[in-house]
Amino acid sequence: AQSVTQPDIHITVSEGASLELRCNYSYGATPYLFWYVQSPGQGLQLLLKYFSGDTLVQGIKGFEAEFKRSQSSFNLRKPSVHWSDAAEYFCAVGAKDGANNLFFGTGTRLTVIP
């Protein structure tokens, strides 16, 4: 069965510090992987995606993520967090074939302190 685990419900970091948000997935087929960000009162915006090729993908707003097949992980990173990064972050997995529906993790809420 498909599943996405985001083990950290809430993370607090200082502005300027580095950030890593964890995502582990379970999926029978070759996965597509995504990170979305949701700012308060807003919809979800795509940060980055992995379909194939280079396992380190770059996204918007200075974010990157690394696909590690052996660990079934797709962790999101940013070297220096800005106050505007405070939001909720969702990892999602989908298939390259078939219905191609996306399955979402439960989210990680990021708080940034000055």
Place this chain on the structure above:
Amino acid sequence: DADVTQTPRNRITKTGKRIMLECSQTKGHDRMYWYRQDPGLGLRLIYYSFDVKDINKGEISDGYSVSRQAQAKFSLSLESAIPNQTALYFCATKRRAAGELFFGEGSRLTVL
């Protein structure tokens, strides 16, 4: 204007009332989706549609129905709303061959 537009953005209703949430898109995508977001549960798929004649249940379709009136319009109905349907509802679209979803800004529904 937003590519994926949801109406209403906020709605408060009472138990037993019929509610319709509407979604329209200007992206020209074939696939449309309705998700529900609850705190601590992430997003869960209610219904999805690959085209006007192809509608499918998601993981939590009980208590909901949908209608794909046109390629650009996909509405979600609660025939008889109950309090545990209080949630934030998102419409999303996807191109046939691509994997990413494009989301509307959400419709917050409160059932008293």
